[in-house]
Amino acid sequence: DAGVIQSPRHEVTEMGQEVTLRCKPISGHNSLFWYRQTMMRGLELLIYFNNNVPIDDSGMPEDRFSAKMPNASFSTLKIQPSEPRDSAVYFCASSSVVNSGIAKNIQYFGAGTRLSVL
Amino acid sequence: QKEVEQNSGPLSVPEGAIASLNCTYSDRGSQSFFWYRQYSGKSPELIMFIYSNGDKEDGRFTAQLNKASQYVSLLIRDSQPSDSATYLCAVNPRKGGNKLVFGAGTILRVKS
Numbered sequence: 001d002a003g004v005i006q007s008p009r010h011e012v013t014e015m016g017q018e019v020t021l022r023c024k025p026i027s028g029h030n031s032l033f034w035y036r037q038t039m040m041r042g043l044e045l046l047i048y049f050n051n052n053v054p055i056d057d058s059g060m061p062e063d064r065f066s067a068k069m070p071n072a073s074f075s076t077l078k079i080q081p082s083e084p085r086d087s088a089v090y091f092c093a094s095s096s097v098v099n100s101g102i103a104k105n106i107q108y109f110g111a112g113t114r115l116s117v118l
Numbered sequence: 119q120k121e122v123e124q125n126s127g128p129l130s131v132p133e134g135a136i137a138s139l140n141c142t143y144s145d146r147g148s149q150s151f152f153w154y155r156q157y158s159g160k161s162p163e164l165i166m167f168i169y170s171n172g173d174k175e176d177g178r179f180t181a182q183l184n185k186a187s188q189y190v191s192l193l194i195r196d197s198q199p200s201d202s203a204t205y206l207c208a209v210n211p212r213k214g215g216n217k218l219v220f221g222a223g224t225i226l227r228v229k230s
Contacts, residue, residue: 031216042222043162043206048215055215091161095216105150105216109161 002026004110006092012116018080021113024073025094033107034067034077035091043091049075082117089114119144122209124221133230137194139205141221144188147212151183153192154206156223162206166192197228 005024013019025032033048047057052069060067064083069075079086093107123142131137139153150169154162168174168181168190180193190209194201204225208218 033217043220045217045219048217050216056217105210105218106152106164106167107218109163112161 004092004094004108006090006110006113008113009111010114010116012118013082014118015083016081017117018078019082019086019115019117021077021090021092021115023075023077023092023110025075025092026096026108027073029094029096029108030072031095031107032069032075033093033095034075035093036088037091037112038088046077079115082115084117087115087117120221121145121211121219122207122221124205124207124224126222126224128225128227130227130229131197133197133199133228135197135228137197137201137226137228139192139194139207139224139226141190141192141207142188143190143207143209143219145209145211146185146188148185148188148209149212150210151181151190152208152210152218153179153181153190154208154220156204156206158203165205194226197226199228199230202226202228 007022030051034046037043046059047067049069067077089112091112093109095107121144152167153165155165156162166181168183174181178195182191204223206223207221
C-alpha cells in the first residue's frame with residue numbers, strides 16, 4: 001500500500017499568491033482529513049470529508065481557505081491569497097469509516113507539505 | 119479548558135527506564151483514544167489505540183484508560199534513544215463524528 005500521498009512536499013511562495021496542496025488518500029479509505037501544524041497551535045483539523053462530502057469545516061481559518069474532494073482518490077486544499085501567517089506544515093490523513101469496532105477512526109497521515117509564504 | 123491536554127515536557131528519562139506520558143480530555147462522552155508518535159520533521163504515526171477502560175499492551179507500549187477520571191496514559195518500557203520524539207494524544211469526541219482532536223504533544227527525550 002502506497003499510503004497517503006501529498007504534493008508538493010515543499011512550497012515557497014510570495015504573499016498574495018495562490019497555493020494548492022494535493023492529497024491522494026489510501027485506496028479504499030472514505031474519510032479524508034486536512035490538518036495544519038504550527039509550533040504555536042499544534043495540530044489543528046481544518047476540514048474533513050466522508051465519502052467525498054465535507055462534514056466539518058469549522059477549522060478552516062477564513063474564506064481564503066477552500067477544500068475540495070472531487071472523487072474518492074483526490075483532494076485539494078487551496079489558499080488564495082496566501083499570507084505569511086499561513087506558513088505551516090499541512091498534513092492530509094485518511095481513514096476508513098466502513099470498518100466497525102476497533103479499526104474505525106484510525107487515521108493514517110501523509111508526509112505533509114511544508115508551506116512558506118514570504 | 120482545552121479539549122485534550124498534555125504536559126509539553128520535555129520529559130527526560132535514562133535509557134532502559136519507563137517513560138510515562140499523560141493526557142486528560144474534557145468531553146466525558148469521548149469514545150476512542152489514540153497515541154501517535156511524531157519524529158522531528160516527520161508525520162504522526164499511530165502507536166496505539168484504546169477504547170475500553172483498563173490497560174492495553176503492545177510490545178514495550180502500554181496504553182491505560184480511565185474514563186471516570188478522563189485520563190489516558192502511555193507507558194514505554196525499556197525506553198530507547200530511538201523513542202525520543204513528540205507523543206501526541208488524540209481523542210474522538212462523542213459528537214465529533216469520526217474526527218480526532220489532538221493534544222499539543224509531549225516531547226520525550228531518552229538519554230543513553
